[in-house]
Amino acid sequence: MSARVNSALIRQINLARVFHALREHPESSQRDLGRLTGLDKATISTVVAQLQDLKLVERSEQSKARRVGRPETALSIPRSAGILVGVRLEPSAIRVVTTTLAGAVLGHCQLAGSLDIDTALKALRATVDRELAEIGEDWSAVRAIGVGIPGLMDRSGRLVLAPNLGWRDVPIRAMLEELFGCPVEVDNDTKAAAIAERLFGMCRRTDDFIYVTGDSGVGGALFLGGRLYRGAGGFAGEIGHTKVVPGGNLCGCGRRGCLETYVSEAAILRRLAGLGIEAADIGAVAALAEQGHGQVRDLLDEAGRHLGFALSNLVNILNPQLIVLGGNLAVVGAWLMPGLERALMEQALVPLAAEVSVRVSPLGEDAVPMGGIALALDGFLAPPRLTVPRG
Amino acid sequence: MSARVNSALIRQINLARVFHALREHPESSQRDLGRLTGLDKATISTVVAQLQDLKLVERSEQSKARRVGRPETALSIPRSAGILVGVRLEPSAIRVVTTTLAGAVLGHCQLAGSLDIDTALKALRATVDRELAEIGEDWSAVRAIGVGIPGLMDRSGRLVLAPNLGWRDVPIRAMLEELFGCPVEVDNDTKAAAIAERLFGMCRRTDDFIYVTGDSGVGGALFLGGRLYRGAGGFAGEIGHTKVVPGGNLCGCGRRGCLETYVSEAAILRRLAGLGIEAADIGAVAALAEQGHGQVRDLLDEAGRHLGFALSNLVNILNPQLIVLGGNLAVVGAWLMPGLERALMEQALVPLAAEVSVRVSPLGEDAVPMGGIALALDGFLAPPRLTVPRG
DNA sequence: TATTTTTGTTCGATGGCCTATCTAATCTGA
DNA sequence: TCAGATTAGATAGGCCATCGAACAAAAATA
Structure with missing residues (x-):
């Protein structure tokens, strides 16, 4: 059964659209966002207010005057909105990237990998801890984590099979949420990289x-x-x-x-x-x-x-x-x-x-971890898919 | 720019979902439709009322009692709701099918084709006229027409190229709407057939x-x-x-x-x-x-x-x-x-x-004309596509 | 300084869906 | 026979969404 279609869903969709519009066009004003999304400026006003309440968006202090009239106040997705962690999990290496919610890279980190699940997870946790220390943030700032893994996932975040890692039928998402205590999204590494290309790369x-x-x-x-x-x-x-x-x-x-x-x-x-x-x-x-x-x-x-x-x-x-x-x-x-x-x-x-x-x-070596970032972003922003019978 | 997301769109989506649910499950009650679509029974009540106003749905006179309690009243998409015309336009033959809005076939008709556009269109008009006479309906009953053509279309209904017909850059949709005086949808014949398979066939x-x-x-x-x-x-x-x-x-x-x-x-x-x-x-x-x-x-x-x-x-x-x-x-x-x-x-x-x-x-020989039916149905029922940045 | 111009907020209208309540119609059981 | 139980559907009120229009704010301009 697909999601209920009601007014809460409308807001969820428009919230995501406005956020992504601002992510794609930093320092936009409300007027800009209205033009980008096609929404009325009154709607933008309330949506932006809600994004502010969610601490996802901030308005800059000074305002930029274009020509005449009241100057626009630029909006931004500040670092204080939180950070995202993207992970590439491989037999040979674990690679971690941290970014702002807008996708701006804050830091990289890499570590030798492991084939043993418990060891790999412990190493991952240690790596992320170190990386957070390095950029001077703590766990409370982490909104979500996304992980790209060379293997096949089902929709619930269960790893069905990862031949290179030798893992099979592992509830990897649940294990990682237990490990990190924050929302975790997982997906196949190549698919994650493709999403990264779409959100942050050349697509x-x-x-x-x-x-x-x-x-x-x-x-x-x-x-x-x-x-x-x-x-x-x-x-x-x-x-x-x-x-x-x-x-x-x-x-x-x-x-x-x-x-x-x-x-x-x-x-x-x-x-x-x-x-x-x-x-x-x-x-x-x-x-x-x-x-x-x-x-x-x-x-x-x-x-x-x-x-x-x-x-x-x-x-x-x-x-x-x-x-x-x-x-x-x-x-x-x-x-x-x-x-x-x-x-x-x-x-x-x-x-x-x-x-x-x-x-x-x-995107180079960061493609997969940036895919993790994209997954993490999707996780708390994307509205549920809704299906309508059609061609 | 994609469509505005507002309450009118919600209703459009739910209207289509309820209609298709009834099409797929004839003689459903409102309670059934609620279960099929996941919508509240109060919502179903108003949606069905609107479908009734649009003459798309009728409630049966007698009611069927399941066990105890008030019996359900079955709903249906009656023939009086109007008819759809599906067309397969080919060099060798023009094939016409008429159906109810639910997709039940009322009649078939076939005619030798033509490579000349004007001749083909005149023949098509005559064929549809004859077919309508045969099933005892007139043009006022026709809600929409859908046509499958062996060629490449753009999104606006312009035929870019049809090698077999020798046609190129023809505003076929506009010409057909002029010819028939009712909404017309056109698409590639194979794509139309696939949609038919989805709506009426085995998919x-x-x-x-x-x-x-x-x-x-x-x-x-x-x-x-x-x-x-x-x-x-x-x-x-x-x-x-x-x-x-x-x-x-x-x-x-x-x-x-x-x-x-x-x-x-x-x-x-x-x-x-x-x-x-x-x-x-x-x-x-x-x-x-x-x-x-x-x-x-x-x-x-x-x-x-x-x-x-x-x-x-x-x-x-x-x-x-x-x-x-x-x-x-x-x-x-x-x-x-x-x-x-x-x-x-x-x-x-x-x-x-x-x-x-x-x-x-x-679906056999009717696959493409039934694809026309599917296109026609989509034309006045399907909500606009809406896009959200996501994976 | 008054006017113009543009941005952003607020208010009321409209219209969705949902919860809760109510009505209708049938069955059940004494 | 008839009151209660049960289920289907209608209705009212609440909530929340977008949107148009009026309004407030802030700067350039004459």
Whole structure:
């Protein structure tokens, strides 16, 4: 059953809309917010008053005069409104980012990871504590925490399966809320990163984009029609097992020629090793390419071609506006691009290929933790989804 | 700018929800509708009163007693509420269906098509006039008309391009409203058929499904998260040019091995002709298969395999709950199925393949005109979409 | 200094939904 | 037969939302 549609929901929706409008356009006046949201200025007045009561918004002391007439008073989302904590939880590392409610980064922190759940959680707690001390805030300032995890979640925040961590069927959200004593949101890391791209990255005005990343495998997330698409079972986005080479490399899934046997970090390192080229990680690969290493460049170009082939089918089917390369793929993005764009132009239908552009994510290593920030923000701001039968 | 969120919008949403609940569950009482929509019975009371004022709903005279207490009075969407007209406009044929507002079919009608716009529109008007006479209704009873066209539409109802009809940049919606003097909705035929499947067919409870059809090409429509997904430019769903055979048949798009060179009606007829088997249309092919013609069955099985391969990538990426074969593919669906399901099981990731089921559409030839009905219903019932920044 | 101009607040109107109460219609059981 | 129990639906009052219009505030301008 979907949510009740009543006046409380209206206010919840408009509150979120006004807040996000101010987040996107800092130092706006009430008049600006009215224009941005389409709401009457009287409504904006009461909504802003409520946001002030919630300590989410502050009005600046001095006012800026535009030309004639009463000057506008600028509004802001102050640091005193509280902070958000975004976490990337991985076998190899735990990365923590703290931001204001507006998404401005206050500090970073990183720690070696762990495969044992209890150890990982304890380390996480210690890391966040240290990070808070570093930026001079305490727990009372934390509004919410969001965590991106390489695994599959259900809607209630239960981790169904995380192969890389070796975790299965863990009530991770409940455990973290117990641990931190504040609201916690959890989601798949790639999906979280895609949401971050939408709220803080390069997709702020883009309703339809595909986000691709490549670590151990190749993950994807689909942002369709202004919202993240999760699929019937929450698995949507599994682009890594698209078949790109008939009878190609053997994949962990048991089939041959899957995309992720060519373009994941693991695959690239393995294939370079096969050529006698040692690289510790994707950064080292990028460095080699930067130095003009021909074989490395060729291999990345080929990987880009395979990725472009897989994406071309997706472009034909989904007609996105933008494709974003994130995570490890962003690190070598510049070297994947030529092959990728060539394959895309050759394989995708002309009008669709012409409209889509491919970009490298600007969020870098912070993509997933910033996704945690986006999840946390959603957690206490987003109204419930409501469904109406329609086309 | 998205719609204003105010109390008028709330009522619009709840009106639509109650109407659809009654459409889905005929002869419901107000109490039933309250349970179905989650709304308070007081709210249901006023909403039903308004629906009655709008002549959309009627209360039955006699009442049905369940056990003890005051008996319920059943509500219905009566024929006197008006009728809807659904149209499929094609080069070869114009097909018209009339239904009640609840979607119950009142009559069918078909006519040879035309490639000339003026002739086609005149013929359409005459066909609808005749059909109305046949079911004993006149134009005053028509609430709205919906038309499915094999071509690309923009959001305002302008036909951008219809290669099969040879039309380009035609303000088809405005022309039809002029012609009929009542509200008209237009959309791509495959997308319309998918909406019909959702409202009247086998996907009434399914929020995530892929609809596939094959006429001259292979078309698809994506119903994702409870609504039809159109893509950034309205092109979403082009499954026909997925590459399924490297270096395969030459396609009209200039590339090789596209899906639609194997499984469209045109492709199947052409490939059968290459084997010396003459079939006039897809119905004849189905008949041959029915008679046990080995070569025909083999070719359909192979087509099913190619379709299954294309769909397997899509299943991996979109994680749908259901795949529906419609249009001409439904006619030979039984013979495509074995190859299709085999390919799907082999190629798609196990947990995803296990959850998805493939079905043949029950709507048959009426799928597109019923899509017109769905569009027409949406036109005067669906509230405006509202967007909230979120994940 | 008075006027103009623009911003933001407040008040009343309107119209949603919801709680509580009331009425209607039937069944139950003595 | 008839009073009570039970359930469906209507109505009134409360609350809260947006919105239009009048109002207050603050600065530039003449």
